[in-house]
Amino acid sequence: MTMHLALSALLAIVLAWAGLLNLAAPAFVRAEFEKWGYPPALRVLVGLMELCAAVLLLWPNGQRLGALIGGLVLLGVVASLLRTREWLRLEYPLVLLAAVALVALV
Template sequence: MSTFPWRHVLPGALAAFFLLGGTLNIFASPEIRADYDRWGYPGWFPYLTAALEWTAAVLIAIPRTRLAGHVLGAGVMGAAALTVLLHGEFSHAIPPLVVLALLGLSGGWLLRQGNVARP
């Protein structure tokens, strides 16, 4: 009898989150574009964010590159949290901070288990 691979559940959910986030940025609604404008980012910035989120999703989905995906995703979420905090939108910082914590938890499990790519 096979057992369910629980160690892939959280990384799978994180990969799905970044895939969805990248898609929402590449096909940004007027509200999302207005947010980027309000924060002072150039018009192409949602595309850069989408590319980084999609890259993080792919890296997290592949076990050998999972830790690199966690690091990239943490950078994206850290930047998102910092952006909204610096603009006084404190309640908007909660989602990226939660994802950042989940990335830390999942990445910690990876490091503890030794399931990371070695150079």
């Protein structure tokens, strides 16, 4: 397995997990979206986008589109954390964003 495929698979797992969490909506996820001032419908949309990105990342012809969709979601997370000044929580989404960019560009 090449490094590119391994990274795509790892990102697919992470995004699928995040998408399922957003759709299942445990209390801590609902609280995050409420704290950020976002409606419940956005949580569902984000969850669906994450699942879509995960599926596309596993399909060789869809990896760039999956990376683009995942990148858009991650940019939204980064923007939300910056807006609420949650500096210490930025590293995980920024690392994922860099990995998504790497998949998209290779």
